[in-house]
Amino acid sequence: MDEFSLIKRYFELPSAESARVNAQLIQGIGDDCAVLAVPNNQDLVFSLDTLVEGVHFPVDASAADIAWRVLGASVSDLAAMGATPNNFTLALTLPELSESWLQSFSENLAQAAKQYQLTLAGGDTTKGPLTLSVQVQGFVDKGTALLRSGAQVGDVICVTGSLGDSRAGLSLLGNAVSSPVHNYLLDRFYRPVPRVSTGQLIKPYASSCIDISDGLLADLAHILNRSGKGAKIDSSLLPLSAPLQQIAADKALDWALSGGEDFELCFTLSAKNWRLLQARLAESGHCVAISNIGVICDEPGLQLYRNDQWHHVAAKGFKHFL
Amino acid sequence: MDEFSLIKRYFELPSAESARVNAQLIQGIGDDCAVLAVPNNQDLVFSLDTLVEGVHFPVDASAADIAWRVLGASVSDLAAMGATPNNFTLALTLPELSESWLQSFSENLAQAAKQYQLTLAGGDTTKGPLTLSVQVQGFVDKGTALLRSGAQVGDVICVTGSLGDSRAGLSLLGNAVSSPVHNYLLDRFYRPVPRVSTGQLIKPYASSCIDISDGLLADLAHILNRSGKGAKIDSSLLPLSAPLQQIAADKALDWALSGGEDFELCFTLSAKNWRLLQARLAESGHCVAISNIGVICDEPGLQLYRNDQWHHVAAKGFKHFL
Secondary structure, eight states, X not given: OOHHHHHHHHTOXXXXXXXXXXXXXXXXXXXXXXXXXXXXXXXXXXXXXXXXXXXXXXXXXXXXXXXXHHHHHHHHHHHHTTOEEEEEEEEEEESSOOHHHHHHHHHHHHHHHHHTTXXXXXXXXXXXXXXXXXXXXXXXXXXXXXXXTTOOTTOEEEEESOSSHHHHHHHHTTOOOOOHHHHHHHHHHHSOOOOHHHHHHHTTTOSEEEEOSSOHHHHHHHHHHHHTOEEEEEGGGSOOOHHHHHHHGGGHHHHHHHXXXXXXXXXXXOXXXXXXXXXXXXXXXXXXXXXXXXXXXXXXXXXXXXXXEEEEEOOOOOOTXX | OOHHHHHHHHTOOOHHHHHHHOTXXXXXXXXXXXXXXXOTTEEEXXXXXXXXXXXXXXXXXXXXXXXXXXXXXXXXXXXXXXXEEEEEEEEEEESSOOHHHHHHHHHHHHHHHHHTTOEEEEEEEEESSSEEEEEEEEEEETTOOOOSTTOOTTOEEEEESOSSHHHHHHHHTTOOOOOHHHHHHHHHHHSOOOOHHHHHHHTTXXXXXXXXXXXXXXXXXXXXXXXXXXXXXXXXXXXXXXXXXXXXXXXXXXXXXXXXXXXXXXXXXOHHHHHHHHHHHHHHTOOSOEEEEEEEESSSXXXXXXXXXXXXXXXXOOOTTO
């Protein structure tokens, strides 16, 4: 099997099917480039992410888990812009041609793509150490992309879902115990659910947004740097799941602050918009929890209320090459 | 140095500079996603390519050569669509943080990007075996992207430049001799020049086009498959450079047919348009040679005139995993 039959067999949708699921994608897999018709009133929003075996996932990770993880983590960047996913490209580097691996990977990738409403538009398959790069592309109404740079003094700081679960999942890798608590945390590590609909819902209200890939403190620091502001966070307000508290015990708070790869959203909005958003959430029956954890202030840096006092904290998080 | 300071130090243009060089790129490096305003009358054209150390370039390749090669090879896909380059993203996986490597790589990447009129819009840096994935993005007037699928019976088959040089360069890697002939061929391997202006010039005349990355026979076969046609090629018409003939001797023709990675264009056009294109080339003073090497026919498959007779040939070329 060569590269072309591999792509045809595992990744290429019949062109009629591709045209049906994505009217904007004029040319998908099968030419030198893909061709996309971006609607006139929309901007294109895109992000490229890489996962390396042994760095971002363990060597014994299943093909299915890798497929869900690479797409979930990538789509999370679109969610943070309030964008609507449209398509993705995949650079897949494989050490060997394992048909069972490819079968499972491509099936799960197709399921994840369907769930996130993305079409595979193209890519490259090469031989080498197992590495996946995915570029996701989506649309927002012109000029409305939700950036990191808009936080204002007095803005409320919010996060979606719960924090630290992915780090707890990481601590359980290779652990043979299977229980609902373990499975929940491992799923949070391997199969992060990008907050696409939440990103779209908060976009009209939010002043800035980021997805939490490096840990709350590190990612909030990006908002503060880009916005030229500081922040105060109350650690007692951080959303911690019951499974996290059960597994992590006294490390739960640190993992929520700096664990990384939760792929939740952290965003800011004015006090007035926070009230409007709460009303909108109640009315829409949106099922993702949103917690108010602090406030944007003028004083630079990040202050954390913990053990009955304020602490200046560094933006610790997961950093490659450290 | 962490990932963020690495990107800031080596890859990020000041935002005023970025806005000056690319008015379409509303948000470049520094947010969860980049944001691009695609002009109303244009389609977006994009391609993702990966280079792996030890597979696509030798382990002793210089950072400078790697930078030129990854961008040249990627932009070649835009050239094959007749597109105008606009921006690119880079997924850079590095085994270690070498500041001298990064300095040389980023300087040469910036020079190549300037030459090909591309802005670096974003990407990802990770730790792992040296691997580079680049997604290039460009524009074409709506509905005018030059595809592989339009070849018609009777169309003339043309190629740009000369073929087989890159394969000859590959044969010289690790060879200590330095001469103008060696340097020319090594440059053709390491620093392919994408045929962007040629692609734009031929677009109004051509019925199909592909860039030669896997070798003429393999890539022409893609045009034939997508177009549902066959082809006849006269081997005596293949453009062979003097350095190739000097180094390759009796292998010159095979390398021109199947060597791969020349990043020249192979395209088809009607006999009438071939006359019009020749007039256009003469009038414009376009400096890239274009050679007529054969004709599209009804009979399926690829026939090659060589040693005074016609041969049916297989679409041999460079294929990963073979």
